[in-house]
Amino acid sequence: GAVVSQHPSWVICKSGTSVKIExxxxxxxxxxxxxxxxxxxQSLMLMATSNEGSKATYEQGVEKDKFLINHASLTLSxxxxxxxxxxxxxxxxCSAWRDSNQPQHFGDGTRLxxx
Amino acid sequence: xxxTTQPISMDSYEGQxxxxxxxxxxxxTNDYITWYQQFPSQGPRFIIQGYKTxxxxxxxxxxxxxxxxxxxxxxxxxxxxxxxxxxxxVALKAAGNKLTFGGGTRVLVKP
Numbered sequence: 001g002a003v004v005s006q007h008p009s010w011v012i013c014k015s016g017t018s019v020k021i022e023x024x025x026x027x028x029x030x031x032x033x034x035x036x037x038x039x040x041x042q043s044l045m046l047m048a049t050s051n052e053g054s055k056a057t058y059e060q061g062v063e064k065d066k067f068l069i070n071h072a073s074l075t076l077s078x079x080x081x082x083x084x085x086x087x088x089x090x091x092x093x094c095s096a097w098r099d100s101n102q103p104q105h106f107g108d109g110t111r112l113x114x115x
Numbered sequence: 116x117x118x119t120t121q122p123i124s125m126d127s128y129e130g131q132x133x134x135x136x137x138x139x140x141x142x143x144t145n146d147y148i149t150w151y152q153q154f155p156s157q158g159p160r161f162i163i164q165g166y167k168t169x170x171x172x173x174x175x176x177x178x179x180x181x182x183x184x185x186x187x188x189x190x191x192x193x194x195x196x197x198x199x200x201x202x203x204x205v206a207l208k209a210a211g212n213k214l215t216f217g218g219g220t221r222v223l224v225k226p
Contacts (some may be wrong), residue, residue, distance in 0.1 A: 005216030006158075021145055034213065034214070043202070043216045043217060043218050044202075044216040045158070045216070046213055046214070046215065053214075083171075091156070093158045093159075095159075104161075104166050104214060105161065106151075106159045106160070107158050109156065109157060110156045111156065113184065
């Protein structure tokens with residue numbers, strides 16, 4: 001079964017709205033989670049590394065004030081797309097790692113459509 | 116992070132074996148090779164991971180030559196449901212290490 005859960009699976013909202021996406025690790029603690037964005041027919045692009053209890057680390061070119069990440073507990077990281085615009089429409093995917101002997105596991109993604 | 120190169124696409128037929136080769140010439144000593152499968156509108160799903168020689172699990176085999184500059188994912192007797200994008204990644208096995216996705220290989224299994 002799934003070890004990483006994402007919610008919601010899809011969301012449609014108006015331009016200017018802020019949208020929050022949750023990523024939960026199931027039955028294990030994840031001190032580190034990752035957030036990716038994927039455009040149609042393209043590969044995954046890493047946006048940021050979410051660290052429990054500290055600030056997220058953003059990849060070059062990703063606006064930290066636009067994509068707010070909160071990793072308040074060992075099982076939950078949230079990505080908030082602030083004042084979303086149509087160009088923010090994409091597929092957002094998170095991943096988490098169970099322990100050093102396990103590969104990263106990915107959530108099933110969130111399809112975000114901004115009208 | 117080591118860069119990987121893999122074919123853009125491959126076609127196959129049901130029941131055949133599919134082999135996807137990935138080049139990673141700059142792989143570091145402590146890097147592991149990991150393969151993921153992704154269906155449309157879903158997150159990537161882990162297939163297999165290895166460091167050297169051969170690794171086999173219930174769904175695939177991974178062949179890694181001695182120089183580790185390439186690896187081959189082998190999918191035995193594919194079915195239509197194996198149509199997906201397959202990604203080869205190299206990274207430190209240690210927790211928290213970032214994964215850099217390349218373009219992946221689109222595998223189309225035909226009836």
